[in-house]
Amino acid sequence: MPKQVDHDERRREIGDAVCRVMAARGLDAVSLRHVAAEAGVSMGRVQHYFATKDDMLLFAFRQISDRVAQRLGAVRSDDPRTHLRALLLELLPLTPAARAEAPVLAAFLAHAVVEPRLAEPLREGGPRMTAFVASLIAQVRPDGDAERDAMALLAFVDGLMLQMLTGQVDASAAVELVDHQLDRVFTT
Amino acid sequence: MPKQVDHDERRREIGDAVCRVMAARGLDAVSLRHVAAEAGVSMGRVQHYFATKDDMLLFAFRQISDRVAQRLGAVRSDDPRTHLRALLLELLPLTPAARAEAPVLAAFLAHAVVEPRLAEPLREGGPRMTAFVASLIAQVRPDGDAERDAMALLAFVDGLMLQMLTGQVDASAAVELVDHQLDRVFTT
DNA sequence: TCTTTTGCAATGCGAACGCATCGTAACCTG
DNA sequence: CAGGTTACGATGCGTTCGCATTGCAAAAGA
Numbered sequence: 420m421p422k423q424v425d426h427d428e429r430r431r432e433i434g435d436a437v438c439r440v441m442a443a444r445g446l447d448a449v450s451l452r453h454v455a456a457e458a459g460v461s462m463g464r465v466q467h468y469f470a471t472k473d474d475m476l477l478f479a480f481r482q483i484s485d486r487v488a489q490r491l492g493a494v495r496s497d498d499p500r501t502h503l504r505a506l507l508l509e510l511l512p513l514t515p516a517a518r519a520e521a522p523v524l525a526a527f528l529a530h531a532v533v534e535p536r537l538a539e540p541l542r543e544g545g546p547r548m549t550a551f552v553a554s555l556i557a558q559v560r561p562d563g564d565a566e567r568d569a570m571a572l573l574a575f576v577d578g579l580m581l582q583m584l585t586g587q588v589d590a591s592a593a594v595e596l597v598d599h600q601l602d603r604v605f606t607t
Numbered sequence: 608m609p610k611q612v613d614h615d616e617r618r619r620e621i622g623d624a625v626c627r628v629m630a631a632r633g634l635d636a637v638s639l640r641h642v643a644a645e646a647g648v649s650m651g652r653v654q655h656y657f658a659t660k661d662d663m664l665l666f667a668f669r670q671i672s673d674r675v676a677q678r679l680g681a682v683r684s685d686d687p688r689t690h691l692r693a694l695l696l697e698l699l700p701l702t703p704a705a706r707a708e709a710p711v712l713a714a715f716l717a718h719a720v721v722e723p724r725l726a727e728p729l730r731e732g733g734p735r736m737t738a739f740v741a742s743l744i745a746q747v748r749p750d751g752d753a754e755r756d757a758m759a760l761l762a763f764v765d766g767l768m769l770q771m772l773t774g775q776v777d778a779s780a781a782v783e784l785v786d787h788q789l790d791r792v793f794t795t
Numbered sequence: 796t797c798t799t800t801t802g803c804a805a806t807g808c809g810a811a812c813g814c815a816t817c818g819t820a821a822c823c824t825g
Numbered sequence: 826c827a828g829g830t831t832a833c834g835a836t837g838c839g840t841t842c843g844c845a846t847t848g849c850a851a852a853a854g855a
Contacts, residue, residue, distance in 0.1 A: 444721055445718065445721040445722070446634075450842065450843080451842080452841080461803070462804085464802080464803060466843090467804095522720050525720050526720070529634075529714050529717030532713050532714070533632055533633040533714075538773045541774075542774050567783070567784065570776065570780070570784060573766070574767040574776070574784065575763040576766065578761070578763055578766030578768075579762040580766075581716055582733070582761075582762055584720045585716065586726055586729075587730055592758070600759055603795070607791070612832070638812065640811080649834050650835090651832090659814080660812095
């Protein structure tokens with residue numbers, strides 16, 4: 420066996436470049452050449468690590484999904500309501516990290532509408548997220564349909580993210596809206 | 608002046624074809640050739656009515672936005688809550704008409720994140736919609752921040768639309784969620 | 796040392812792209 | 826009925842695309 424290279428690390432570097440291109444210029448601008456240039460490597464290298472462009476995109480999607488999941492996993496609090504609030508705010512483009520990821524997620528989300536291979540991870544990961552949010556709600560408010568409130572909250576933050584990205588809502592208004600929705604959920 | 612052709616009608620035919628291509632295969636698949644083929648006309652004709660591809664896309668966006676606005680305008684009811692419920696449900700892909708439009712809107716919405724020219728109509732039309740929803744809420748519940756609830760409801764249905772399109776939520780669950788959110792808004 | 800395998804860089808290919816150009820048939824105006 | 830303008834269809838150009846192919850340097854086993 421030849422040169423010692425970290426295969427996964429190389430793939431992650433390229434996946435990062437994909438996300439950077441998407442964030443700056445949208446999904447349309449993602450081409451093998453642009454990604455290679457953004458990553459500062461040759462096009463041959465990109466092809467070496469990904470058989471097709473679709474594979475590359477799918478990998479990038481999973482990579483950024485994992486990163487979001489990791490960011491959410493780092494959110495901790497003893498108080499369920501505080502925990503949930505931090506979780507929801509983490510999904511919005513409020514911090515630099517989230518601001519970089521949100522446009523990428525939005526582009527993938529829209530692409531998933533016509534690309535079942537991208538929608539599949541969503542259908543898998545969504546219920547897990549819903550269940551976790553529901554468990555936080557149930558800790559505070561054991562009776563009542565926590566699952567339903569969880570789904571509603573997640574749909575709400577998804578839409579809010581999009582409206583922020585398109586400049587319809589600014590950061591401070593978004594935080595207010597989240598707090599208001601949380602009030603609604605917890606005062607019932 | 609030559610042949611009598613309805614200029615606007617021709618543009619609308621092409622705009623329809625753009626939307627059909629987008630709904631079926633996404634924004635990436637929108638090319639002058641595909642659109643021409645979908646509309647059953649020559650590529651020259653498409654070029655004759657639109658100087659650039661971007662002009663064509665912008666026109667199609669405004670066209671479908673107008674159509675949605677028209678569909679919403681047709682919703683009427685004497686009871687504000689019934690009216691609001693019908694309005695929100697009209698925004699979701701529940702009827703055949705809305706099911707055809709929703710993927711197109713989602714694609715445009717995502718594209719607007721990196722294309723300010725598309726985001727501009729959103730920033731213009733959004734507040735008008737919010738104000739109208741707020742007025743409906745205020746009719747039932749004069750005290751309280753109707754505007755805030757309106758924004759939250761609209762963000763919620765936006766997110767719900769996306770989750771429906773990606774197969775995360777089915778139609779009946781979506782309707783339940785909307786009704787539940789309306790309950791929350793009106794029992795405060 | 797020699798072979799084999801891996802990690803690329805370079806190049807080429809056919810297809811599709813947006814757009815410009817040209818030709819022409821049809822129609823209104825004078 | 827001449828002239829001009831409009832509404833195209835057809836074709837071509839230069840670019841970019843995804844992907845296949847080729848070649849080679851370097852390193853691990855024999």
